[in-house]
Amino acid sequence: MANGRVNLKGIYKRFGSFVALKHIDLDIRPVEFFALLGPSGSGKTTTLRMIAGLETPDEGVIEVDGEDVTFAPPAVRDIAMVFQNYALYPHMTVRDNIAFPLKMDKVPSADIEPMVVRAAERVHIEHLLHRRPGQLSGGQQQRCALARAIVRQPKLFLLDEPLSNLDAQLRLQTRVELKKLQRSLNVTAIYVTHDQEEAMTLADRMAVFLDGQILQVGTPDEVFNRPRTIAVASFIGSPPMNLLPAILEGSRLTVAGHVTELPYTPAHPGGAVTMGIRPSHVRLDPDGLATRLYLSENLGESVLLNLYLDDHLVKVRVASFAGAGEDESVAIGFEPEAIHLFDTESGLRIPTPQD
Ligand SMILES: Nc1ncnc2c1ncn2[C@@H]1O[C@H](COP(=O)(O)OP(=O)(O)O)[C@@H](O)[C@H]1O
Ligand SMILES: [Mg+2]
Incomplete structure (x- = not known):
C-alpha cells in the first residue's frame, strides 16, 4: 500500500x-x-x-x-x-x-x-x-x-x-x-x-x-x-546559544576565571571545551563574571543585552533591565542545569544526564 x-x-x-x-x-x-x-x-x-x-x-x-x-x-x-x-x-x-x-x-x-x-x-x-x-x-x-x-x-x-x-x-x-x-x-x-x-x-x-x-x-x-554539534548549536535559536571557551575539571566548569559547578560530572576527560548557553539561561548575578554592556535592545516582551566578555559577544535575555549604561559593567552567571558542553576539537556534544 x-x-x-x-x-x-x-x-x-x-x-x-x-x-x-x-x-x-x-x-x-x-x-x-x-x-x-x-x-x-x-x-x-x-x-x-x-x-x-x-x-x-x-x-x-x-x-x-x-x-x-x-x-x-x-x-x-x-x-x-x-x-x-x-x-x-x-x-x-x-x-x-x-x-x-x-x-x-x-x-x-x-x-x-x-x-x-x-x-x-x-x-x-x-x-x-x-x-x-x-x-x-x-x-x-x-x-x-x-x-x-x-x-x-x-x-x-x-x-x-x-x-x-x-x-x-x-x-x-x-x-x-x-x-x-x-x-x-x-x-x-x-x-x-x-x-x-x-x-x-x-x-x-x-x-x-x-x-x-x-x-x-x-x-x-x-x-x-x-x-549534536557546535555547528548546529550556533545555527538554532533566535538568537542562537552563546558559545564560549571553557575549562572542564570534573564537574567544575571555568569560563574566564569564573567557576560554575555543574550538577553532574560529564563523561569527558576534561580540559578545554566549549560551553553553550542560551540567552535566556544567563542571569544577572552581582557575584558573577564581569562583562561590558555594548548595547541593550528592548524587544517589548524582553530585553536583549549585548555584552562583551573579553572579545566574546554574549547575548542575554532578561525580562527587564534598568541597570548599567553603555560601556558600563554588567555581572552575569550561567544556570548550571542549562549549560551545554561540546568537545572543542571534534565539535561534538558532551551528553548531559538529560540526554
Ligand atoms: N544547476 C546548478 N549548477 C551549479 N551549481 C548549482 C546548481 N544548483 C545548485 N548549485 C549550487 O549548489 C549549492 C546548493 O544549492 P541549493 O541546493 O540551491 O541550496 P539551498 O536550497 O540550500 O540554498 C549552491 O552552492 C548552489 O550554488
Ligand atoms: Mg533553496
Missing part, C-alpha cells in the same frame, strides 16, 4: 567540480511533516529537486515506498511541488492553473471542476477562480500554487520556501494554515526553509543542512535542546 515514505541513501551530487551534496541519508516517514533546514546554499533545494525527479544524483539511491525511483521521471512519482516563486501560468485563470495537473493526468473533464472547487475552498480562494495570477495579491498567488499542488491528492507534497515571498504577518498566518492543511490531507510533506522558526513550528522532524551535509536529524525538541 502506497503511503509516502522517502529514503535517500548515500546521495552525492556534483555541479562540475563543486560537490553540492555529500553523502545524504534520510528516512522520511509516511505522513510526517519533514523540514530541510539550513542556510542558503547548503543543498536543500537540490535535495528536494532530486526527490521530485528534477535532478538525478551522481551516486546513491532514492526510494519512494521502497521502490527505486532514482532515475524515474517526475510524472511517475505522484509528487506535487510548490516552488518559492509559485510558477503559476500567467496567461491562465486561477481555475485553469489549478486544473492543469488534472488535465495532464487525463482526468475526465466532468470530474475536474468539482475537484478544482474543492481544492480552492481548502485554501479559501474559491471566489477568485476567474482571475489571472497577475490580478492576485502575493498571498492569493501562494494559495493558488497550494491549490494546484493538492488538487491531485499526491502521495508526496514538496514545498520549497513557500512562504518566503509573503510579508511577515501573512507568513505567520499562512504557516498555521499550512500545518492544518497538511494534517487534514494526511500526506507526507517535505518542506525546505532557511527559517528555523518555520522548521521548529511546522515540522514533526527536521534535517539540519550545512555545506551539502546533514548535521543532525531529529524532532524540533531534540535539535533545539540537544544540538
Whole structure:
C-alpha cells in the first residue's frame, strides 16, 4: 500500500567540480511533516529537486515506498511541488492553473471542476477562480500554487520556501494554515526553509543542512535542546546559544576565571571545551563574571543585552533591565542545569544526564 515514505541513501551530487551534496541519508516517514533546514546554499533545494525527479544524483539511491525511483521521471512519482516563486501560468485563470495537473493526468473533464472547487475552498480562494495570477495579491498567488499542488491528492507534497515571498504577518498566518492543511490531507510533506522558526513550528522532524551535509536529524525538541554539534548549536535559536571557551575539571566548569559547578560530572576527560548557553539561561548575578554592556535592545516582551566578555559577544535575555549604561559593567552567571558542553576539537556534544 502506497503511503509516502522517502529514503535517500548515500546521495552525492556534483555541479562540475563543486560537490553540492555529500553523502545524504534520510528516512522520511509516511505522513510526517519533514523540514530541510539550513542556510542558503547548503543543498536543500537540490535535495528536494532530486526527490521530485528534477535532478538525478551522481551516486546513491532514492526510494519512494521502497521502490527505486532514482532515475524515474517526475510524472511517475505522484509528487506535487510548490516552488518559492509559485510558477503559476500567467496567461491562465486561477481555475485553469489549478486544473492543469488534472488535465495532464487525463482526468475526465466532468470530474475536474468539482475537484478544482474543492481544492480552492481548502485554501479559501474559491471566489477568485476567474482571475489571472497577475490580478492576485502575493498571498492569493501562494494559495493558488497550494491549490494546484493538492488538487491531485499526491502521495508526496514538496514545498520549497513557500512562504518566503509573503510579508511577515501573512507568513505567520499562512504557516498555521499550512500545518492544518497538511494534517487534514494526511500526506507526507517535505518542506525546505532557511527559517528555523518555520522548521521548529511546522515540522514533526527536521534535517539540519550545512555545506551539502546533514548535521543532525531529529524532532524540533531534540535539535533545539540537544544540538549534536557546535555547528548546529550556533545555527538554532533566535538568537542562537552563546558559545564560549571553557575549562572542564570534573564537574567544575571555568569560563574566564569564573567557576560554575555543574550538577553532574560529564563523561569527558576534561580540559578545554566549549560551553553553550542560551540567552535566556544567563542571569544577572552581582557575584558573577564581569562583562561590558555594548548595547541593550528592548524587544517589548524582553530585553536583549549585548555584552562583551573579553572579545566574546554574549547575548542575554532578561525580562527587564534598568541597570548599567553603555560601556558600563554588567555581572552575569550561567544556570548550571542549562549549560551545554561540546568537545572543542571534534565539535561534538558532551551528553548531559538529560540526554
Ligand atoms: N544547476 C546548478 N549548477 C551549479 N551549481 C548549482 C546548481 N544548483 C545548485 N548549485 C549550487 O549548489 C549549492 C546548493 O544549492 P541549493 O541546493 O540551491 O541550496 P539551498 O536550497 O540550500 O540554498 C549552491 O552552492 C548552489 O550554488
Ligand atoms: Mg533553496
